[in-house]
Amino acid sequence: MPVSRPGPSDSGTRASEVDGYGAPRRLWRGLAQHRPPGVDAVERSWRSPLRGPWLTAVYGSVLLVALPLVIITGLLDYAAYGPQFDQAFPTNVGWLRLPAFDWPTRPSWLFRVTQGLHVTLGIVLVPVVLGKLWSVLPKLFDWPPARSLAQVLERLTLLLLVGGILFQIATGLLNIQYSYVFGFDFYTAHYFGAWIFTGAFVAHVIIKFPRLVTALRSRPLGAELRTPREATRPEPPDPDGLVAAEPGPATVSRRGAVGLVGGGALLLAVLTVGQSLDGPLRRTALLLPRGRQPGTGPNGFPVNRTVAAAGVRPEQTDASWRLTLRGGGRTVTLDRPALLAMAQHTAALPISCVEGWSTRQTWTGVRLRDLAALAGVADPASARVSSLEQAGLFRTAVLAANQVLDPDSLLALRVNGVDLAPDHGYPARVIVPALPGVHCTKWVAEIDFRGRADG
């Protein structure tokens, strides 16, 4: 005898209705009646009296508000890399291409905020995702697994939803900790994974939204958060079967369950947000790479890619170093003293990395637009900056016109009043407001300014 569960499926007269058996009815009914051994034992083993539509809806509504922010900031990070110059990875995305626009240089903290929000929020939501999955886990072992083709297809999209979010979390967490154990290209996997997840997420929200509203209305939040453990009772049986058939006594109140997930999120927030802060608070990111400073003094801020890792040798950056400017058929070569003799400009700008960390420093150097004028391209359409690095995904970077012409866009020679350290790009590096850190090319060898007429 199947364990009966309230809901439309058990009232045979409405079997053809929503949540009932679809066609062919005999198949779905037969499946429901052939309960494999163990299914009943599993069903009885769900004991928590907290599981139910209300708790699921509370976790769900947090994700409903926060996940779109993670998705949007993630897509903005992709846009910031400049897909129109084929330098956002993955480059070949078919019709999943974003509308092309020039990434702005103002406000200068724009990228600092988008990538910081994407990574920090992504980490902070981990306990919420785990809590949400805990609350619906009995559904995985439901028997029958489906009562109609509609449920088969919906369960398939749930695989995409759960697989998608876990895949995005796992690859994201590994990437920001520089651990590439997965052995595939992070950018490709995370970008396409995001689209799979987003599609499934949108469908899930559309299908479940009425349920979420009903569930939230079923118990006033304030009253629920005032209910102590002793007075915590299971929710009434629900058509989705989230409420346990034989719930045990409560060892935690619903307030406790919400607080536990919230506390976990807070703990992660406290240990992550330091990556985006300057000053002594940076150290609070105790378990992340960017809570640590590589040294002290004016150059003691986080490094992305050391000079040793980039393979730039000391003899390439000594007095024999020359900067080559190209534009409109003209080539200009400058050494470091010549650059220092030009008009110097100082700007306090953040350097922000897509891995979720940023730091604001005071840079001094020559304006990029002055160099463009020197190369004979006063009104450039773009500029390709090349590094001394011989290999690496970010050996060159293309800057759009607005990024070359911004008055704070610099070829920096000094930082915080001293020469750049080798790890920060000595003899010269690019720094542009709101530009992703990896495009602020270090150890610059050449800048090729393209005029409007060059196309």
Place this chain on the structure above:
Amino acid sequence: MAERDRPTEGRAGRLRAGYGAAPWHLLLVTAVIVLAGWVALRLAQEATFGRMLLWFVGAVIAHDLVLFPVYASADRALRAVARDRVTLLNYLRVPALGTALLFLVYSPGILRWGETTHEAATGLTQRPYLVRWVVLSAALFLLSGLAYLLRRRQASRQRSESA
């Protein structure tokens, strides 16, 4: 979803009855599956596609059939130890969950996965993370233990006052 007393009629009604949900449901889930299928076909050209698929499906299996049973059993064991002392149980649960959560999120550093890539990117080694995680976890248990003792003392004082 509306429940009706009489079976729905017409083509939409027949679709609804046969398929098991409204036509828009079919449209929506088909769109999602087509999108995912298109992405999969596109990625199938990558040499590492098999690994991506493995990680995608593996993530679900790792959560649903490994992580969940592990933490559910750990909680069951903890409940067996605490028996009827629910307060004690929860003062153990909270730091244990905190410790596990920190490990889950920051394990790449704690386990030193990617020593060379970490050092190339940052110029620093991954050595400090393990000790920091242990210290943080110990602090969570210590704080929870102190809070538990305080609470017990308060409770016993209240009991002696009311006695």
